[in-house]
Amino acid sequence: MLRRSTAWLEKRGVESPRLDVEILMAHALGLKRLDLYLQFDRPLSDDELDAIRKQVVARGELRPVAYLVGKREFFSLPFHVDERVLVPRPETEHLVELAIERLQGVDAPVVADVGTGSGCIAVSVLHAVAEARGHATDVSAGALEVARSNAERHDVAERLAFHEGDLLEPLRGTADWGALDAVLSNPPYIVRGDSSVEEGVRAHEPEAALFVSGDDPLEVARRIAEAAREALAPGGFLGLEVGHESGQAAREMLDGLGYGDVALIKDLAGIERVVVGVRA
Template sequence: MGGVLTVRDVLGKTIKWLGEKGCESPRLDTELLAAEALGIRRLDLYLSPERPLTPVEADRLRDLVRRRAKGEPVAYLRGRREFHGVELIVTPAVLVPRPETETIVDAALEWLTSEALDAPQVVDVGTGSGAIACAIAAACPAAHVLALDISEAALEVAARNIGALGLGDRVRIDRSDLLAGVPADAGLDLVVSNPPYVAEDERNLLDTSARDFEPALALFSGPLGTLHTSRLADEAWTRLRPGGALVIETGTPAQTARVEALLRKRFGALAVDPLPDIGRTVRGFLARKSLEGVGP
């Protein structure tokens, strides 16, 4: 990119170059990174196509685009990501929040609405950036959320997001190995989780961005991808009140089938509902603890 370049020039060249490098969404990524390098909104790129880039802006964009071509997620390059209507700070210490997790948040919010509780007690297990905890608290002003993670580094990011979104009075964080830090008689209304669920032998199915840049602690869960979920099913069942619910995200069809079986065994065959997204792909399950509080 030599000489004086306009916004139009850099958009065209960068979209083409990222596409040739195998980037799956070259236009979107280019727009987000160009807006970042220029310190403007994405829309403004198209309102001032003849605007020349300063040498500093051009250098900044070149650096971001080269890193993107090597697989670094756009969210890490920008340091933030939109999720379910909230903007989150995102660093390499946390998983980049995914659109499929919004299906899980929608299901959790729908269940909270149907229960119409005064002050529902919700726990987000494996909170990472705090995505699920913050999205639920932002959309459900009655909810009190405990956001748990085993990673101190992730909890620091979650704390920044909770503070930046002004949710500190209703979202607390704590370090815990799944629900081990929560008393068995907690009587929770809702446990929600996007736990690690990639099976060790599915490592090669991950794209470079996830495999090389996102924390392994956030991704892998034993040989079958169910190490966390099987523990969580038991730990959540114990800590939920009778009639309480677990909403949990799953991964590949094979891992999803394994999770469905273990949830039905723990919660009862009729107490588990699949959670399809708008494309009808099952993204997780909602499991209800019986009103009698007894297992199947």
Template structure:
């Protein structure tokens, strides 16, 4: 593109370039990357729309532009992702929060509405986005987030601090495949477990396979293995009258209902659909 590099021209050129590279949201990504590079808000970009940019100001942006054109996830490049109207730090140690997971949080908040001082457990917590979103809206609640990844838990700790929730939450590194000596029970248990099968993983978008942690996506050949890990100990730690919420794959609902009938024949079981009308959350009531 021709100089001068005004914000207007730079965003326009970058949007066109991203579109040619197959980026799904070229204009938005161009704006977010430039705002991040200049350390300003997107609103400020429009205020300074015709401002010429110096070469030194473009150095970081050029690096990020190349990485995004190669389909490195935007959230990793700018180091954060909005979820449930809150900003969460993310990096390649954590999955990037998805909008469909917000349905699980909404369901959890309905349950917690008349249950002050509840104790929450979030399994495979990653960035902590589910647990911290719940705690932010329920200040009397206390939570425990567990994950197999120490690096992911370090991100969750930072997110709790940023959201002023450190006093409400504890973190623990655990492998859900191993025998766990739980010494407490919980009113609400949430989980976005690995649930992608090996065959489904092969058909995922290349940016997911290349950049996001596979162990947070794939538990084994069928994609259902992680639910068996948790269902074996769930009755020991879910309080009477408690609720468990699991995000699930849109083709797993019936298989999981059958599993839960074997594990918890007397519990209430419900499949909740996302905005696209697909099975997304398994709800269990003890």
């Protein structure tokens, strides 16, 4: 079953067919991946075969594995994910690391995660910084439901408020406006014509999570940076994930908007992934 499904997925252009089949089979059978090898001669019932086939066929349609198994690990925590949210990416962990590091020593910090999706950024930061509280915003009510379930799962829901609306706007007029210690975001930054976007991502992940409306990858990032100048406390910082060719432009954007100590952080592949600036 493993061998045949792997070959079938390979023909359909799946990048890591063997690994994907192992994950999907283990999930369908309620086993660990290793058990597939320990029980290699176990006969499969018709129901089990049927469950595996359904998963493999869906993967053949390039549906992300994370949606098929309903979870993805991020910053060493399991997150529930489904079609309502972007699958958390490992490169976003750099933004979380930076935030946790900079919040050390801040007394009872307050953070905002703009475009929270699965909640992976806000939940990971609050999980690591016990005295922090925060706000998570998203235009998608479905995404906020997923984020809330993840916050509950990791015991931070009492310290995290959820807001449906445009970027930082839901926080305007609240007591935390002008007093935030950190504004964090992994905003949409893909231009629709970008041919490097994988077919499965384009077909199955939410459009609102991926694409900007025009041809400027920093369109949404710029709106966040403009609003964050007012939303942050003096000395508070803005951390944004940016697309792989936008690092220098993002640095110039934050410089131009009057942020201080603007810096770029590279990911493990050496790509400038996160831009950070401090409200003067």
